Amino acid sequence: MSSATATQQNTVLKGGEWLIRESAPSDTFIPEDFNEEQKMVKDMCISFLDAEVIPILERIDKLEQGLMPSLVAKAGEQGLLGTSIPEQYGGLGKDFITSTLVNEGLGGGFSFSVAVAAHTGIGTLPILYFGTEAQKEKYITKLATGEWKGAYGLTEPNSGSDALGAKTTAKLSDDGKYYLLNGQKCWITNGGFADVYTVFAKIDGDKFTGFIVERGFEGFTQGPEEHKMGIKGSSTVQLYFQDCKVPVENVLGEIGRGHIIAFNILNIGRLKLCAAALGGAKRAATTSIQYANTREQFKTAIANFGAIQHKLSEMAIKMWVNESSLYRTSKWIDDKENEMLKAGKPFNESLLGAAEEYAIECAILKVSGSEMLDFVVDEGVQVHGGNGYSDEYVISKAYRDSRINRIYEGTNEINRLLTVDMVLKRAMKGKLDLMGPAMNVQKELMSIPDFGSDDEAPFAKERKLIANFKKAILMTAGAAVQKLMMKIENEQELLMNIADMAIETFNAESALLRVMKLSEMKGADAVQYESDIMQTYLYDAADRINKAGKDAINSFAEGDEQRMMLLGLKRFTKADPFNSKEARRRIAKRLIGENKYPL
Numbered sequence: 001m002s003s004a005t006a007t008q009q010n011t012v013l014k015g016g017e018w019l020i021r022e023s024a025p026s027d028t029f030i031p032e033d034f035n036e037e038q039k040m041v042k043d044m045c046i047s048f049l050d051a052e053v054i055p056i057l058e059r060i061d062k063l064e065q066g067l068m069p070s071l072v073a074k075a076g077e078q079g080l081l082g083t084s085i086p087e088q089y090g091g092l093g094k095d096f097i098t099s100t101l102v103n104e105g106l107g108g109g110f111s112f113s114v115a116v117a118a119h120t121g122i123g124t125l126p127i128l129y130f131g132t133e134a135q136k137e138k139y140i141t142k143l144a145t146g147e148w149k150g151a152y153g154l155t156e157p158n159s160g161s162d163a164l165g166a167k168t169t170a171k172l173s174d175d176g177k178y179y180l181l182n183g184q185k186c187w188i189t190n191g192g193f194a195d196v197y198t199v200f201a202k203i204d205g206d207k208f209t210g211f212i213v214e215r216g217f218e219g220f221t222q223g224p225e226e227h228k229m230g231i232k233g234s235s236t237v238q239l240y241f242q243d244c245k246v247p248v249e250n251v252l253g254e255i256g257r258g259h260i261i262a263f264n265i266l267n268i269g270r271l272k273l274c275a276a277a278l279g280g281a282k283r284a285a286t287t288s289i290q291y292a293n294t295r296e297q298f299k300t301a302i303a304n305f306g307a308i309q310h311k312l313s314e315m316a317i318k319m320w321v322n323e324s325s326l327y328r329t330s331k332w333i334d335d336k337e338n339e340m341l342k343a344g345k346p347f348n349e350s351l352l353g354a355a356e357e358y359a360i361e362c363a364i365l366k367v368s369g370s371e372m373l374d375f376v377v378d379e380g381v382q383v384h385g386g387n388g389y390s391d392e393y394v395i396s397k398a399y400r401d402s403r404i405n406r407i408y409e410g411t412n413e414i415n416r417l418l419t420v421d422m423v424l425k426r427a428m429k430g431k432l433d434l435m436g437p438a439m440n441v442q443k444e445l446m447s448i449p450d451f452g453s454d455d456e457a458p459f460a461k462e463r464k465l466i467a468n469f470k471k472a473i474l475m476t477a478g479a480a481v482q483k484l485m486m487k488i489e490n491e492q493e494l495l496m497n498i499a500d501m502a503i504e505t506f507n508a509e510s511a512l513l514r515v516m517k518l519s520e521m522k523g524a525d526a527v528q529y530e531s532d533i534m535q536t537y538l539y540d541a542a543d544r545i546n547k548a549g550k551d552a553i554n555s556f557a558e559g560d561e562q563r564m565m566l567l568g569l570k571r572f573t574k575a576d577p578f579n580s581k582e583a584r585r586r587i588a589k590r591l592i593g594e595n596k597y598p599l
Helices: 003-010 036-061 067-077 096-105 111-120 125-130 133-145 258-294 306-342 347-357 359-389 394-406 412-428 435-446 460-490 492-522 524-556 559-572 580-594
Strands: 150-153 169-172 178-189 196-203 207-214 220-222 236-247
Touching: 036 067, 036 096, 036 111, 036 394, 067 111, 067 133, 096 111, 096 258, 096 306, 111 150, 111 178, 111 258, 111 394, 125 133, 125 196, 125 207, 125 258, 125 347, 133 196, 150 178, 178 196, 178 207, 196 236, 196 258, 207 236, 207 258, 258 306, 258 347, 258 359, 258 394, 258 580, 306 347, 306 359, 306 492, 306 524, 306 580, 347 359, 359 394, 359 412, 359 492, 412 460, 412 492, 435 460, 435 559, 460 492, 460 524, 460 559, 492 524, 524 559, 524 580
Parallel strands: 150 196, 169 196
Antiparallel strands: 169 178, 178 236, 196 207, 220 236
């Protein structure tokens, strides 16, 4: 191996390692790096929505019989369901970034987006990654084309976030040919029309196991369509199993290892949910910008008012920053998958292993992406004023449909707790060296503060601010672990404060790296819009991190320790004065001028 290759390999960050290491812009993938084929795939997805989905939203929401499955099948005919499925099973065999782009491109399709995401994700991937060769030949070839539709049965009336608390049972029949399933599943997306379901049940009362269940199996029935607050066009039913006969060859994966399937699939699902949320947010933002340009009050378009411009620019900031984090992480997963493939791992182990490596970032993206979409549609309704509350305007549908994203794929509360839990577990296993950097921060607290920087390199101040954000996290989390030890898992409020600090920091760093790379590509003058977004986000993130840090410190520290840490936090979250009003006006000017969110 050449020294250049060795150096290059050392720059690849492990999951969570961004917290203790600085990243280089040259090592960071940004959306401006998409190749021509990837851009074409994304455009194809958006064109599909414009032609096939958006004109019939009302029909979709009325759950017109056969309509949604026919749309899913149409998407399959265009190759949009099999992007990441290997060619041998009827897919296109594209890379992880391209499949993420499909989720974004189709993300603005309201209930249709939910149906497709469920089909291509939890409806297909369990069989693709854990199925036998015979199972993949039988099911994946049909799922890849949309001939068959997929669904996933994990949640039960009394087990949501506690998935392993499921009560559905599976018992081997006397002749040894079938497992007899008994129980029920609820909130099953695509449940009303799917042909094949991945269902989880316990064998002998304790062996949590996956099964492939086909529509039409004896003893398998479903309830009526649920009436929901949003995503009304998404089929959601309960599934009932009464001595449901599932052939023994339809056991998915290993007996007693169903949790491996359930939790590994969720890592990919969380990242893909962020992608779909981004696609939905971009469409909602464009709707709001166009409304603001045409709606007149006091003899002028409301887009000319500062209060409206603030809203539009804040939408753009949140979307652009989330996009930066999303594709930065997607490339890490893509690179790790390729590294494992070259090492001789089979394709299923490679992608699952790559997604597991970056499970921390996937949890962060799920939280950040779903809350970004909620913000965009909420402010979109506000921009529309009273009209935004009317069903005649599509923004009201976007508002209702958005709310579910903070609940499924693991609630945002669960994902916040997981973010910190996974970091701490990796540190305890020696996979992530947090102790050394945390001790260095403690020493720094005792030293005389460095109030200035002589470094005049481009973005030196911003890089230092990000480094300080990381110090704030290490200081707070390190002290909390030392003080509370194993009791820390009971301090959920504190853990969520630390998670918020981590989410803000990961987003801020991703935005900075994107601007730094764009500046190298185009020159600083050509990236004023992007720089305004990044600077505004960092300026605001400093205050948000300070607030979360204060709440965390005040919850476990007191006396001199508390005072010292609060002083340190103030130092680590001190941003230079910045005129965010003018930056937001410049951002809004571009949005209003282009009459859309610039993709």
